[in-house]
Amino acid sequence: MGRAPCCDKVGLKRGRWTSDEDEILIKYIQANGEGSWRSLPKNAGLLRCGKSCRLRWINYLRSDLKRGNISSEEEETIIKLHSSMGNRWSLIASHLPGRTDNEIKNYWNSHLSRRIPSFRRSSSETLPMVMDSSKADIPPKRKGGRTSRWAMKKNKTYYIQKDVPKIKPKDSPLTPNIEEVLLLPTPDLEQETFSSTTKDDSMVLDPKVNDNERESLALCSDEAWKCENQRLYASGEKKTETLGPHDHDDQEGIDGGVFDDIVDNVLLDPDGVLALTKGRESYDIIGFSDGNDSGFMSSDKMVATEDLQESGQFSSNGDSGEWYSCSSITSGFDDGVERGNEIWDEKEKMLSSLWESDNWEGDSYNLSEIDSDTHDAMVAWLLS
DNA sequence: AATCAATTCAACCGCGGGGTT
DNA sequence: AAACCCCGCGGTTGAATTGAT
Numbered sequence: 001m002g003r004a005p006c007c008d009k010v011g012l013k014r015g016r017w018t019s020d021e022d023e024i025l026i027k028y029i030q031a032n033g034e035g036s037w038r039s040l041p042k043n044a045g046l047l048r049c050g051k052s053c054r055l056r057w058i059n060y061l062r063s064d065l066k067r068g069n070i071s072s073e074e075e076e077t078i079i080k081l082h083s084s085m086g087n088r089w090s091l092i093a094s095h096l097p098g099r100t101d102n103e104i105k106n107y108w109n110s111h112l113s114r115r116i117p118s119f120r121r122s123s124s125e126t127l128p129m130v131m132d133s134s135k136a137d138i139p140p141k142r143k144g145g146r147t148s149r150w151a152m153k154k155n156k157t158y159y160i161q162k163d164v165p166k167i168k169p170k171d172s173p174l175t176p177n178i179e180e181v182l183l184l185p186t187p188d189l190e191q192e193t194f195s196s197t198t199k200d201d202s203m204v205l206d207p208k209v210n211d212n213e214r215e216s217l218a219l220c221s222d223e224a225w226k227c228e229n230q231r232l233y234a235s236g237e238k239k240t241e242t243l244g245p246h247d248h249d250d251q252e253g254i255d256g257g258v259f260d261d262i263v264d265n266v267l268l269d270p271d272g273v274l275a276l277t278k279g280r281e282s283y284d285i286i287g288f289s290d291g292n293d294s295g296f297m298s299s300d301k302m303v304a305t306e307d308l309q310e311s312g313q314f315s316s317n318g319d320s321g322e323w324y325s326c327s328s329i330t331s332g333f334d335d336g337v338e339r340g341n342e343i344w345d346e347k348e349k350m351l352s353s354l355w356e357s358d359n360w361e362g363d364s365y366n367l368s369e370i371d372s373d374t375h376d377a378m379v380a381w382l383l384s
Numbered sequence: 385a386a387t388c389a390a391t392t393c394a395a396c397c398g399c400g401g402g403g404t405t
Numbered sequence: 406a407a408a409c410c411c412c413g414c415g416g417t418t419g420a421a422t423t424g425a426t
Contacts, residue, residue: 016394038411054412055395090414105415106393
């Protein structure tokens with residue numbers, strides 16, 4: 001025997017809501033507040049299922065809903081959050097004030113998933129890449145279609161509800177709980193994309209690193225990175241500085257900003273360190289420098305030093321800063337889906353060749369022995 | 385003008401989690 | 406512990422609407 005229906009459907013109205021029904025629902029909630037959805041329709045005199053009332057209220061009638069099309073900023077946020085959270089629409093919506101999970105889900109399905117086909121890859125395929133959709137020059141294959149429904153609703157009546165009690169205010173989108181977000185599993189990243197031939201989660205590549213640094217780096221496990229000397233902290237610690245791959249003020253991404261620092265200080269600085277770290281769901285690339293200007297990046301997380309934060313290249317906290325999904329690391333130097341896939345392929349190849357090389361000395365990788373081809377490939381990839 | 389195909393999105397559905405009895 | 410209830414979530418559906426033919 002199946003589960004009993006949430007409500008008795010006999011005699012209940014279904015389908016589109018009329019303005020009269022909307023008005024009844026609004027007035028009732030203004031008087032009684034949200035909640036008790038099951039009993040609400042009966043008490044309010046609506047011939048609707050409680051679920052339907054809840055949905056109508058949450059998705060349509062609430063006073064704090066933002067009307068209008070999704071802005072490019074919101075779209076970018078959706079893309080980045082989705083890259084980290086997957087289809088957790090309600091969670092994503094909680095970071096977009098005035099937007100509902102349903103709205104975001106619809107927007108994703110109708111706009112983004114088509115525009116950015118790589119998002120549709122299953123988790124058994126390669127990792128998703130977050131593209132700068134604004135640059136993805138892939139026109140929607142619209143033939144017929146219609147304009148935004150909001151744009152068409154000239155005659156629709158909306159209700160201004162000044163006195164509706166706020167039962168459950170949503171979080172501000174710009175104040176995400178960074179640590180919570182970071183600790184979330186990323187279903188789309190579950191697949192490890194190259195063979196795990198290493199015994200350790202963490203590998204230090206530069207033999208020139210001193211003992212202290214080596215010790216710090218060795219602590220960089222997937223679950224808790226802690227590199228005190230470099231002032232790099234893992235998620236889960238209060239002083240976590242969690243950042244995305246983009247310099248937010250520069251929508252071009254990390255190119256030219258953080259990226260240059262990483263390249264200059266990590267790859268090109270003889271005192272720099274490059275570490276490959278096996279992350280929770282994927283392999284990450286992390287770079288360090290000598291502690292002056294440094295940062296590191298990964299496909300899963302990105303952390304910058306205080307120097308970089310002070311320089312304004314990163315926002316560093318959840319109170320004022322914005323953040324980006326670090327799995328979007330490639331977006332800054334990516335012009336679209338195909339390019340993203342290409343980069344990912346290059347990344348895979350490069351990392352694979354590193355893993356398989358003979359330059360490993362225990363957990364360390366001897367960069368001085370690195371062949372020029374591999375070195376060039378690494379630089380080329382990072383510069384790409 | 386009529387028809388078709390594409391698209392959007394409001395609404396529905398089933399399920400799972402958490403709380404209560 | 407088990408049964409039940411309620412809520413919220415994510416996937417899906419289908420009506421409404423559009424531009425193309």
